[in-house]
Amino acid sequence: DADVTQTPRNRITKTGKRIMLECSQTKGHDRMYWYRQDPGLGLRLIYYSFDVKDINKGEISDGYSVSRQAQAKFSLSLESAIPNQTALYFCATSDGEQGYGYTFGSGTRLTVV
Amino acid sequence: KNQVEQSPQSLIILEGKNCTLQCNYTVSPFSNLRWYKQDTGRGPVSLTIMTFSENTKSNGRYTATLDADTKQSSLHITASQLSDSASYICVVSGWNAGNMLTFGGGTRLMVKP
Numbered sequence: 001d002a003d004v005t006q007t008p009r010n011r012i013t014k015t016g017k018r019i020m021l022e023c024s025q026t027k028g029h030d031r032m033y034w035y036r037q038d039p040g041l042g043l044r045l046i047y048y049s050f051d052v053k054d055i056n057k058g059e060i061s062d063g064y065s066v067s068r069q070a071q072a073k074f075s076l077s078l079e080s081a082i083p084n085q086t087a088l089y090f091c092a093t094s095d096g097e098q099g100y101g102y103t104f105g106s107g108t109r110l111t112v113v
Numbered sequence: 114k115n116q117v118e119q120s121p122q123s124l125i126i127l128e129g130k131n132c133t134l135q136c137n138y139t140v141s142p143f144s145n146l147r148w149y150k151q152d153t154g155r156g157p158v159s160l161t162i163m164t165f166s167e168n169t170k171s172n173g174r175y176t177a178t179l180d181a182d183t184k185q186s187s188l189h190i191t192a193s194q195l196s197d198s199a200s201y202i203c204v205v206s207g208w209n210a211g212n213m214l215t216f217g218g219g220t221r222l223m224v225k226p
Contacts (some may be wrong), residue, residue, distance in 0.1 A: 004156070042117065042202070042216030043157075088154055102147075102214070104156030 006105035021076045023091030032074040037088040081112040115140040117217035125223045136186040136203030144206040151200040168177045193224045
């Protein structure tokens with residue numbers, strides 16, 4: 001089983017719909033992250049959480065929200081999807097301040113039509 | 114603003130040949146630099162991690178170098194294989210709150226038979 005599992009792997013949704021992307025991990029890491037990847041651009045941080053009670057905005061949080069349901073679960077929501085949110089979304093975990101144990105999920109390809 | 118620039122954006126080489134990918138960064142203060150391999154449709158996978166005091170680190174046919182004075186890094190791939198076809202991403206971590214990562218846009222490598 002993968003250490004960081006993202007569901008769904010692919011999703012097509014309509015403009016204005018609410019959608020949730022889910023991430024679960026078996027690494028035992030406290031820190032979890034959501035990134036967005038657009039073609040030719042580096043991954044950009046949407047939200048991050050250092051423990052269950054900690055939620056922080058990243059570089060591009062507008063239009064997104066997150067929920068840390070447990071140490072192992074971190075979900076990303078698009079309240080009202082728009083076409084420019086079409087992208088590849090990655091969840092990641094890390095094991096502490098140095099972040100040497102950074103592990104990425106396989107990604108969710110989201111298309112908003 | 115912290116930035117990571119990679120070159121070239123894309124590269125095509127013949128199987129068995131060597132290649133070198135470049136990374137320049139402006140992240141300060143610097144903590145560590147990582148190279149990741151990202152296969153199409155998959156999450157990034159770590160190849161090497163180097164701290165300030167490390168000049169070179171190898172992982173099989175992959176060798177990364179770091180010049181912290183000039184803020185440059187390179188990834189050398191020896192005797193390329195078809196399976197090396199992927200995007201290679203340079204990622205820099207700074208000594209800031211949470212040691213957040215700054216991602217380069219990646220170099221897309223295609224190895225042809």
